[in-house]
Amino acid sequence: MGRATGSTARYLGFLFPMAFLLYVNHAWLPVGATTQELLRGFTATPDPTASSFQPLLHNPNGTFSLGFLRNGSSQLALAIVHVPSSEPVWLANPTRWARWSKPTELFFNGSLVLSDPHTGVLWSTRTDGDRLLILDNGNLQIQKLDGSGSVLWQSFDSPSDTLLENQNFTVQMYLVSSNGLYSMRLGDDFIGLYAEFKAGLDQVYWRHRAMEERGHIVDGNGSIYARISPNGFLGMYQTETAPIDVQAFKTFQRPISGIRRVRLESDGNLRGYYWYDSKWVSDFEAIDEECELPNACGSYGLCLPGGGCRCLDNRREYSSGGCFPQESGDFCNVRGENDAINYWVLRRAGVELPFKELMGFEQMGSLEECESSCKSNCSCWGTVFHNVSGFCYAVDYPISTLVSFGDGSKIGYFKVRKIKEEKKRGVGVAGGVALLVGAVLIFVGVAGFGTYRMWRRKKTGHGIFMEEQGLSHDSYRELLRSSSFGAVELCKR
Numbered sequence: 001m002g003r004a005t006g007s008t009a010r011y012l013g014f015l016f017p018m019a020f021l022l023y024v025n026h027a028w029l030p031v032g033a034t035t036q037e038l039l040r041g042f043t044a045t046p047d048p049t050a051s052s053f054q055p056l057l058h059n060p061n062g063t064f065s066l067g068f069l070r071n072g073s074s075q076l077a078l079a080i081v082h083v084p085s086s087e088p089v090w091l092a093n094p095t096r097w098a099r100w101s102k103p104t105e106l107f108f109n110g111s112l113v114l115s116d117p118h119t120g121v122l123w124s125t126r127t128d129g130d131r132l133l134i135l136d137n138g139n140l141q142i143q144k145l146d147g148s149g150s151v152l153w154q155s156f157d158s159p160s161d162t163l164l165e166n167q168n169f170t171v172q173m174y175l176v177s178s179n180g181l182y183s184m185r186l187g188d189d190f191i192g193l194y195a196e197f198k199a200g201l202d203q204v205y206w207r208h209r210a211m212e213e214r215g216h217i218v219d220g221n222g223s224i225y226a227r228i229s230p231n232g233f234l235g236m237y238q239t240e241t242a243p244i245d246v247q248a249f250k251t252f253q254r255p256i257s258g259i260r261r262v263r264l265e266s267d268g269n270l271r272g273y274y275w276y277d278s279k280w281v282s283d284f285e286a287i288d289e290e291c292e293l294p295n296a297c298g299s300y301g302l303c304l305p306g307g308g309c310r311c312l313d314n315r316r317e318y319s320s321g322g323c324f325p326q327e328s329g330d331f332c333n334v335r336g337e338n339d340a341i342n343y344w345v346l347r348r349a350g351v352e353l354p355f356k357e358l359m360g361f362e363q364m365g366s367l368e369e370c371e372s373s374c375k376s377n378c379s380c381w382g383t384v385f386h387n388v389s390g391f392c393y394a395v396d397y398p399i400s401t402l403v404s405f406g407d408g409s410k411i412g413y414f415k416v417r418k419i420k421e422e423k424k425r426g427v428g429v430a431g432g433v434a435l436l437v438g439a440v441l442i443f444v445g446v447a448g449f450g451t452y453r454m455w456r457r458k459k460t461g462h463g464i465f466m467e468e469q470g471l472s473h474d475s476y477r478e479l480l481r482s483s484s485f486g487a488v489e490l491c492k493r
């Protein structure tokens with residue numbers, strides 16, 4: 001089972017925000033135009049006239065449809081969509097999109113295969129089945145037709161960002177947010193949400209341990225699994241007899257006629273929804289404080305509890321997406337240079353890590369000791385020191401959002417990579433040069449105008465009055481001075 005790890009997947013993920021999926025057109029082909037079962041020999045290619053979704057197969061009651069989902073004008077994913085809402089609930093190839101054009105082909109030869117003659121097989125179930133169908137719960141299955149009806153493959157076993165009601169989520173599975181940044185997996189006794197802030201490093205930012213109120217985890221009874229119950233909760237189980245944990249939704253134990261789903265969203269939250277009155281209503285949120293999201297205000301952002309975003313660096317205006325460019329990697333092995341050349345240090349008091357209780361720390365005697373442990377470690381991006389407890393938290397991934405925390409006893413130390421800054425400085429110098437050139441032009445203009453006026457004064461005799469209104473020689477010298485001063489200011493920034 002492929003999981004979207006590695007930076008390629010991450011950056012590919014960036015390019016395909018879920019947003020486009022919201023624009024999926026409701027006006028599809030009638031469900032009757034497709035079929036409820038596909039057999040060996042089936043092939044399909046993308047239809048250039050299909051605006052957003054091209055259905056190929058649907059379940060008996062028509063709620064779910066498998067087909068080609070468009071991303072922009074040229075990209076294609078094989079998807080299962082909840083028909084009434086047009087919401088995709090499963091993608092075969094979330095990190096490797098195909099092209100919406102003829103050479104892309106879907107066929108079923110025992111395996112369901114998405115291929116393109118240029119890149120070859122993009123995605124395959126690698127099975128030897130006889131038929132393909134979608135069950136009423138939204139599960140796409142490849143079955144054998146030898147009387148046993150055995151299931152060789154099912155989409156429920158390789159979810160993308162969504163879990164549907166009654167879908168078992170096991171320790172072998174992952175949910176990955178559509179932007180590829182966040183994932184959900186199970187541990188021995190917990191559900192964890194992880195952020196891949198740095199390639200190969202998964203930082204846990206939310207963890208829910210089994211309460212073991214009704215059932216207990218028994219060694220040797222197998223791994224745990226999770227499932228959304230029609231009764232309105234996310235349950236953890238070890239056996240079917242009783243859940244070992246129940247995370248109740250707002251509609252806990254309330255009969256709901258529509259289906260339920262949870263999705264790991266692009267902001268890193270896990271949200272639950274139920275289908276009611278022709279829309280999805282949210283009834284569960286793993287993280288309910290915005291500042292506790294893994295990266296609420298972007299890189300080097302500062303989240304104010306209940307009050308939006310700022311920049312860690314007070315001088316910068318906050319804009320969504322963060323205050324400094326999103327970084328990757330660390331400061332190790334940068335062309336053999338001294339680390340200190342590659343970054344400058346940003347300090348800020350009154351900040352807190354958003355999920356510090358899930359991060360490691362060391363007790364240290366002083367702020368200086370805490371900071372220097374990071375300074376001398378090229379894989380460290382920053383620290384937050386609590387001067388009352390002496391706890392020193394090291395951040396070993398590029399700095400994301402911090403949380404504003406009233407008193408000044410928590411002091412942040414953050415490395416900011418220089419390379420990008422130098423480019424900015426280059427722009428600053430260019431701006432300064434432009435200003436100087438502008439000033440010279442004004443000088444030439446004013447001098448020219450002065451000459452013209454002198455010529456006119458000679459002609460008209462109204463010179464003295466006009467001289468007072470216009471720019472004197474001293475004024476444009478002042479203008480020139482203030483312009484070059486501005487350029488110096490820009491250079492310093």
Ligand SMILES: *[C@@H]1O[C@H](CO)[C@@H](O)[C@H](O)[C@H]1NC(C)=O
Pocket residue numbers: 109110111113121127128
């Ligand atoms: C189905 O097609 C794929 C891709 O061409 C191929 O690798 C696979 O062997 C085929 N499977 C069967 C059962 O023929």
Ligand SMILES: *[C@@H]1O[C@H](CO)[C@@H](O)[C@H](O)[C@H]1NC(C)=O
Pocket residue numbers: 156166167168240
């Ligand atoms: C989920 O797992 C349970 C226990 O193994 C099983 O009885 C049930 O059929 C599974 N459900 C699905 C949809 O696979």
Ligand SMILES: *[C@@H]1O[C@H](CO)[C@@H](O)[C@H](O)[C@H]1NC(C)=O
Pocket residue numbers: 377378379380394395396
């Ligand atoms: C450097 O920092 C990383 C991440 O914080 C840590 O795992 C590692 O042990 C540190 N190395 C040293 C030599 O302190």
Ligand SMILES: *[C@@H]1O[C@H](CO)[C@@H](O)[C@H](O)[C@H]1NC(C)=O
Pocket residue numbers: 349387388408409410
């Ligand atoms: C912690 O830092 C704050 C702000 O700098 C300071 O006022 C306070 O005295 C410090 N406390 C200790 C125990 O050093």
